[in-house]
Amino acid sequence: MKRPKIAFFDFACCEGCQLQVANIGEALLDILDIADVVEFREVMSEKWDQSFDIAVVEGSITDHHAIERIKMIRSRSKLLIAYGSCATIGGINGMKNNFELDEIRKEVYGKDYKYFDTIKTMPVHHVVKVDYFVNGCPIYPPEFITVLKAALSGIPYDVPDKSxxxxxxxxxxxxxxxxxxxxxxxxxxxxxxxxxxxxxxxxxxxxxxxxxxxxxxxxxxxxxxxxxxxxxxxxxxxxxxxxxxxxxxxxxx
Amino acid sequence: MQIYKILKKSNLDSLVSILSKKQKFMAPVSKGLNKFAFESVTSSKDIALKYIPTILAPKKYFMPQYETLIEYDTKEGQNMKAVVEYENMVLFAVHTCDLAGIQCLNIVFSDRPKDLNYLVRKNKITIIGLECNEVCDEYSTCAFMDNDLPNGGYDLFFTDLGEYFIVHVNTQMGDAIINDTKLFEDATVSHINELEKLREKKRKLFINQFGIDRQKIPELFDKSKESQIWDDIGNRCLSCGNCTNVCPTCYCFDVMDVQNLDLKTGKRIRVWDSCQNETFAKVSGGESFREARSDRKRHRFYRKFKYPVNRYSRFFCTGCGRCTRTCMAKISLLETLELLIKENKVK
Known part of the structure; x- marks a missing residue:
């Protein structure tokens, strides 16, 4: 099998989950033995303009621009892993949904708020199909590796449904x-x-x-x-x- | 003939020191807040001789939370190697409730098909019991379950009699410790009289709280399948699984494969599972045999007081009280039994 290509993307988030991946350490070298990372803003400058095998997506969907962008990423990728609370369950960003959208926009952007688009916070799977979920804020690195292995070998991963x-x-x-x-x-x-x-x-x-x-x-x-x-x-x-x-x-x- | 020995308290540290050099030596250790756990120790200073049942029962040494069963390699064909993980170990100061728990597990894992992983590991563990001179707290029901006095299941059994321990020697493994360490003396008639006095005193302290005979329990559970009580505790239950994890006799497990990053090799492990988990009785297609919390709660009680009595003629509740202590919804085994007894007017 050809070496799979993995690309990392982020939406509304603190990018802390990317940091967790960057900090995985030795196991990261083992991952690089079996896959190519083609785009990963936090650790490399290169960009990738073609298709890839796995998109790893962090962050919530919070405006129309994000909807278009995540749809584009989805169309370029065979598999999509949502990782971190923001991407998988909406997470902290969901607190925005406690308020009227205009109220939020005025608070954040002041008098010119009408120029800034916003929508209710959504996890990624509300917009596009997600194949794998890695929950957590931040992600628990061993679970991320487990999910990556599952994705690379084409077997499912269920987020534990116990306490x-x-x-x-x-x-x-x-x-x-x-x-x-x-x-x-x-x-x-x-x-x-x-x-x-x-x-x-x-x-x-x-x-x-x-x-x-x-x-x-x-x-x-x-x-x-x-x-x-x-x-x-x-x-x-x-x-x-x-x-x-x-x-x-x-x-x- | 019963063999009794004496160990002076001043010699306890030497015993721990000698035994912990030869193999792992596990004993109850204080974790603060009147909580205790079995941990590896090398000195008697670290041991909590007066302790209430540990957070997890010593079952964690007999069937670990995570245990490798098989290692596999698919680089060329499908190669599998069975694995038994074990280490030599002395388990010190095991109370009578937990000795009973280990006996229950022994019965289950010796049943067909025999569980070799468990049985091999069990043979590497030397068990030294410790008598409870007092009732630990209001949650225990050990007297009712007949586990307040020693009933075998140990190599040596210690009873604290002030300046010294009187030690019952039960097996060759226990005898070997007596001979190898040379710290023990022969017990005299007066020592044994002291032990009898303590046991006499205990008969007044350790009492059956329920006012019915234990043998009435299966009958009680025969009548209680449709009781409202299961709905009541089911409504309060969070399905967190604490009760089954801390239980000395819950042995259900899940089996799964964990692959290495080369995606070719890996291992098959077993992990503790719980009938309280949402997914435990879920099958393909999404159907669950015990979808309601009340059914899951009821199942746990029947697995202690009814089904094992039918199959093994033994109760699988040891009376340790752990499930009640650990429940944040305050579901009490003692209260539940009392309510069932009251509801069915069993005498």
């Missing part, structure tokens, strides 16, 4: 709830090896919710900690606001 608690217990961490802290782990998708909790932080839910979260019970538990309901909803929506679009106006590819 972060599963991996957190594997690591025998003391539960944040027993420390008197609240944590999004129980309703958030695993796959990160409970990265944050291993390092003393709570889970913020960056990997998106499990497919069937028991939100009512989760709210009940959080309420027992005497936390204001709005704060609880904000906590849940910090990364997961875009899930509202799934049932509403947006078509899911």
């Amino acid at each position: 972060v608690c599963i991996e957190c217990k594997f690591n025998e961490n003391i539960c944040m709830y027993e420390k008197g802290l609240t944590c999004m782990g129980p309703i958030t998708r695993a796959g990160c090896n409970s990265w944050c909790i291993n390092n003393g932080n709570i889970c913020y839910g960056c990997r998106g919710m499990v497919s069937n979260p028991n939100e009512k019970s989760a709210k009940d538990i959080l309420e027992k900690y005497k936390i204001d309901l709005n704060l609880i909803l904000n906590r849940i929506n910090m990364y997961n606001k875009c899930r509202e679009l799934e049932d509403n106006e947006q078509k899911r590819y």
Whole structure:
């Protein structure tokens, strides 16, 4: 088989996931043994104007220009991997959807706001077909490598549909709830090896919710900690606001 | 004849030191907040002799969270090599509830088809039990499950009697430790009397909270399939899987292939799975046999109190209380059993 060509692209995001890939270290050399990276803004100057085998896309879709651009990338690529919370679930950018679009534009661009186009934040799969998802803010590098291997060998990868608690217990961490802290782990998708909790932080839910979260019970538990309901909803929506679009106006590819 | 020995407390550190030089030596260690975990130690200073059940049961040494079963190579044809990962290990200060848990796993993995990975690894682990002189907390139900006193499943069994441990020698592996370390003395009748006194005292401390005989449980579960109680706890359950991961007798696993970056070689691993996970009973086409949380919760209880009794004549709840301690939705095994007993008027 010919060496596959991989190209990296970014949309509305902090480009932190690209940084995670650039920092993978030794395994990156092994990846370069089996594939050619033809475009990757954060690590190389070269551009590529032809087709490629795998497009790796970071960031959310937040304006019409982005819609056109992601459609163009999709048409040039055999496979598309969305990586990072912004691309896979809308992520932090989804908080924009809490507001009226004009209100947002005025806040950001001032009196000339009408010249700046904007739309509701969407994850990539709301606009084009996505073949693989690597959730997380930022991505967990070992999972990125797993997904890349799956893409290169043509086998599917399912984002785990079980809670972060599963991996957190594997690591025998003391539960944040027993420390008197609240944590999004129980309703958030695993796959990160409970990265944050291993390092003393709570889970913020960056990997998106499990497919069937028991939100009512989760709210009940959080309420027992005497936390204001709005704060609880904000906590849940910090990364997961875009899930509202799934049932509403947006078509899911 | 039962063989009892004495180990002076002042000799405990020498014992740990000698044994930990020869092989891994695992013992309960304090993690703060009254939480404990089995970890590798080299000195008795690091061991928490007074501890409540560890976050994970010692099952993690018998069936690790991630375990390689096969290594494969597809460069030329399909080559596979079976792998058994093990290391020599002493497991120290295992409470009677966890000894019972290990006995349950032994039964399951010795059942046909025998699980060689488990059985080979188990033979490399020396188990030293430690008696609970007091009840650990309000969540344990070990007296009800008949696991408050030692019931075998160890090589040596320690009971703390103040200045010294009285040690029951149960196997050749245990006897070898006595002979090799030369730290143990013969027990006299007065030592054994002290042990009897402690056990007598324990009979008053470790009590059955439920007011029914344990043997009534299968009957209770026969009547409880359609109970409203499963819906109630199902509504509260987050399906986080904590209860099954910390359980000393939950042994379900998933098997998957992990390829190396050359995309030609790799390994087949097994990973702990949980009946509480959404995907556990999902099959091709998207159908799930236990879609409702209440069904999954019920299944967990039946897997402890009914199905294994039918198959192995043994309860698979050891009474350790871990599932109750770990549940952030505060689903309590003790409360659930009490409610079922009340609902069915079992006496």
